[in-house]
Amino acid sequence: MLRLLTIVAVALTFASAFMLYRVKYDTRLLEAQFHARERAYEKKQDDAAVLKAEKAYLSRPERIEALARKLGLEPIREQQYVRLDELGEPGDGDARPGPRR
Amino acid sequence: MRRAPGRPEARQPRQASQFGLHCRALIVAIAVAAMFSGIALQLVRLSLVNRGDIRMATAEPIGRMFSRPEIVDRNGNLVATDVGVSSLYADPALIIDLDEVIEKLVRTLPDLDAADLRKALGDRGRRFAWIKRGLSPLQAQRVHDLGLPGLAFRREPKRVYPAGPLIGHLIGHVNVDNKGVSGIERFVDERFGTEAVQAAQQSRAAPVKLSMDMGVQQALTTELKDAVARYGASGAAGLVMDVRTGELLGAASLPEIDPNKPFEALTEERLDRLSTGVYELGSMFKVFTVAMALEEGTATLDKIYDVREPLKFGSYTINDLHPLGRPLSVRDIFIHSSNVGAGLMALEAGNARQIGFLSRLGLLSQIRLESGAVAAPLLPKRWGEVEMVTISYGHGMAVTPIQFAAAVAPLVNGGFQVKPTLLASNTGPAPAERLVRAETSARIRELLRLNVTSLHGTGRRAEAAGYRVGGKTGTAEIPGRGGYQAKSVISSFVAAFPMDAPQYLTLVSIYEPRASEETKGQITAGLNAAPATGRLIERIAPLLSVLPERLADKTEYKEAAVDGARAAR
Numbered sequence: 001m002l003r004l005l006t007i008v009a010v011a012l013t014f015a016s017a018f019m020l021y022r023v024k025y026d027t028r029l030l031e032a033q034f035h036a037r038e039r040a041y042e043k044k045q046d047d048a049a050v051l052k053a054e055k056a057y058l059s060r061p062e063r064i065e066a067l068a069r070k071l072g073l074e075p076i077r078e079q080q081y082v083r084l085d086e087l088g089e090p091g092d093g094d095a096r097p098g099p100r101r
Numbered sequence: 102m103r104r105a106p107g108r109p110e111a112r113q114p115r116q117a118s119q120f121g122l123h124c125r126a127l128i129v130a131i132a133v134a135a136m137f138s139g140i141a142l143q144l145v146r147l148s149l150v151n152r153g154d155i156r157m158a159t160a161e162p163i164g165r166m167f168s169r170p171e172i173v174d175r176n177g178n179l180v181a182t183d184v185g186v187s188s189l190y191a192d193p194a195l196i197i198d199l200d201e202v203i204e205k206l207v208r209t210l211p212d213l214d215a216a217d218l219r220k221a222l223g224d225r226g227r228r229f230a231w232i233k234r235g236l237s238p239l240q241a242q243r244v245h246d247l248g249l250p251g252l253a254f255r256r257e258p259k260r261v262y263p264a265g266p267l268i269g270h271l272i273g274h275v276n277v278d279n280k281g282v283s284g285i286e287r288f289v290d291e292r293f294g295t296e297a298v299q300a301a302q303q304s305r306a307a308p309v310k311l312s313m314d315m316g317v318q319q320a321l322t323t324e325l326k327d328a329v330a331r332y333g334a335s336g337a338a339g340l341v342m343d344v345r346t347g348e349l350l351g352a353a354s355l356p357e358i359d360p361n362k363p364f365e366a367l368t369e370e371r372l373d374r375l376s377t378g379v380y381e382l383g384s385m386f387k388v389f390t391v392a393m394a395l396e397e398g399t400a401t402l403d404k405i406y407d408v409r410e411p412l413k414f415g416s417y418t419i420n421d422l423h424p425l426g427r428p429l430s431v432r433d434i435f436i437h438s439s440n441v442g443a444g445l446m447a448l449e450a451g452n453a454r455q456i457g458f459l460s461r462l463g464l465l466s467q468i469r470l471e472s473g474a475v476a477a478p479l480l481p482k483r484w485g486e487v488e489m490v491t492i493s494y495g496h497g498m499a500v501t502p503i504q505f506a507a508a509v510a511p512l513v514n515g516g517f518q519v520k521p522t523l524l525a526s527n528t529g530p531a532p533a534e535r536l537v538r539a540e541t542s543a544r545i546r547e548l549l550r551l552n553v554t555s556l557h558g559t560g561r562r563a564e565a566a567g568y569r570v571g572g573k574t575g576t577a578e579i580p581g582r583g584g585y586q587a588k589s590v591i592s593s594f595v596a597a598f599p600m601d602a603p604q605y606l607t608l609v610s611i612y613e614p615r616a617s618e619e620t621k622g623q624i625t626a627g628l629n630a631a632p633a634t635g636r637l638i639e640r641i642a643p644l645l646s647v648l649p650e651r652l653a654d655k656t657e658y659k660e661a662a663v664d665g666a667r668a669a670r
Contacts, residue, residue, distance in 0.1 A: 062267055
């Protein structure tokens with residue numbers, strides 16, 4: 001009777017030790033995975049921030065103006081505004097933009 | 102226990118041996134219990150009593166870093182952001198050969214100082230010492246390739262300004278820990294706060310939205326640079342302000358600085374002329390003189406003053422630049438910019454009215470911007486007749502251009518107080534205090550427009566076809582050693598557009614312009630600052646959705662409508 005109890009207790013001890021070990025091992029694995037994901041996320045966020053800054057740097061007005069002028073573009077002039085009703089119908093022959101004289 | 106009846110003599114020794122067994126078991130049990138309680142006590146002691154020491158040991162080597170919110174312009178364009186950079190540090194206890202480490206580091210990163218390094222790394226008691234923060238990826242790779250033990254990297258947030266010099270002076274700076282130390286950056290710390298972080302993390306806070314429009318800022322900067330080149334000037338400054346909300350859409354001071362290179366800002370000629378420099382602004386002050394006379398009822402636009410004789414105060418004589426030799430109405434005094442006329446108007450009103458009016462417009466006290474305190478105005482020690490007259494045409498007191506612009510705005514916006522701001526307002530114009538009567542503001546608008554449309558107006562070269570510009574010139578001599586220098590001036594032009602219902606105010610100042618063929622040998626504001634303003638307005642009006650006159654709704658500026666809009670909010 002006592003012997004049986006002892007054997008069961010020892011078996012339970014080993015079983016629980018094994019389970020504890022497994023749970024702990026799994027936890028550590030999950031933790032490592034979690035940290036890796038977190039690092040990857042931060043890295044991506046970091047990359048996104050760099051790309052955003054890069055985009056803002058490339059689209060700075062100074063650079064865009066130089067490029068636009070190279071393409072022959074200029075700041076809009078007052079004469080370039082046209083009212084919608086000043087435009088002729090399409091195919092009118094007189095459909096060129098600009099106020100009618 | 103079973104007793105054998107036939108062997109009573111064996112009982113005694115058996116009992117003795119059993120007692121011995123019990124005794125030994127008890128001793129072992131007590132010993133084991135004592136050991137375990139010893140361990141338990143030690144655990145409790147470690148976990149409770151010495152906890153503080155342990156935490157300090159882990160926290161000590163970690164430097165503090167802060168992650169900052171992004172800053173964007175009013176249209177959401179990125180102005181300032183954090184990016185992760187590698188920072189190099191050392192654990193001196195792990196360094197094997199100090200000389201080798203120092204030699205290799207100095208060779209790889211030439212801006213390091215060997216003596217400083219030796220001091221920082223020689224102390225083996227330390228576990229953490231920064232070597233260099235904010236390495237470029239290439240530099241970091243090179244140091245990594247050295248393979249030296251005891252060196253390691255940390256990712257840290259670093260502030261970058263993608264727009265570069267364009268964002269100019271007002272943005273300010275952050276220190277090496279990414280804390281704001283000046284300008285808007287400092288304001289961001291105070292108002293919105295930063296997050297303490299352990300690695301290069303992006304801030305989760307919402308971006309801070311500035312009132313600036315990078316398109317307008319670009320146009321302003323380009324036109325100012327053009328003016329500096331055209332007129333051979335030593336510098337220039339300009340701003341574009343919403344006349345109702347006080348939002349600054351553009352603010353530039355040349356020579357410019359690049360916020361990515363903070364050491365540049367330290368030199369004196371690169372100081373921010375808009376908020377840290379006070380200047381006598383010359384005849385632009387006549388706007389205040391005329392407005393005061395109208396507001397106080399001491400004059401009307403048609404009142405005639407005899408300006409033929411120069412004003413004499415002891416040894417001082419006040420003359421007009423181009424005397425017309427006839428009495429002038431207030432209209433003519435304004436558009437011909439007569440110093441004598443402005444002086445007479447001020448004398449007539451008296452200094453109580455003059456001081457009261459300038460003070461109501463906020464010109465006599467220091468103002469604040471989000472970027473910090475704006476330099477205080479420089480006022481005369483005593484305010485006698487001479488001072489009254491010189492101040493009436495903008496000499497004898499000096500203010501920052503920003504404060505000046507904020508004082509002109511109420512004179513064109515219908516009379517309401519304007520507080521200059523660098524932050525975008527989400528709510529539109531807030532209800533503001535009325536500083537001058539709507540009627541006074543309407544008359545000033547009339548004069549400013551007349552000064553540009555009139556054939557004799559000093560501001561006629563500021564006209565930008567279709568955009569109804571109105572404005573006033575100011576040419577102020579720069580006081581130098583031993584009095585005023587005749588050939589060294591600040592030429593300025595303050596303008597508002599569209600004049601029938603002003604939305605925006607501009608101020609352009611050109612420092613020490615030189616005479617040229619283009620300016621007909623003159624250095625007065627009408628020939629440099631005025632045309633520069635015209636070109637500026639022609640460029641920014643389309644960006645600000647101001648329609649040309651022939652397309653705009655032909656409605657008069659209705660004071661009631663403006664007041665109504667304010668009341669509705």
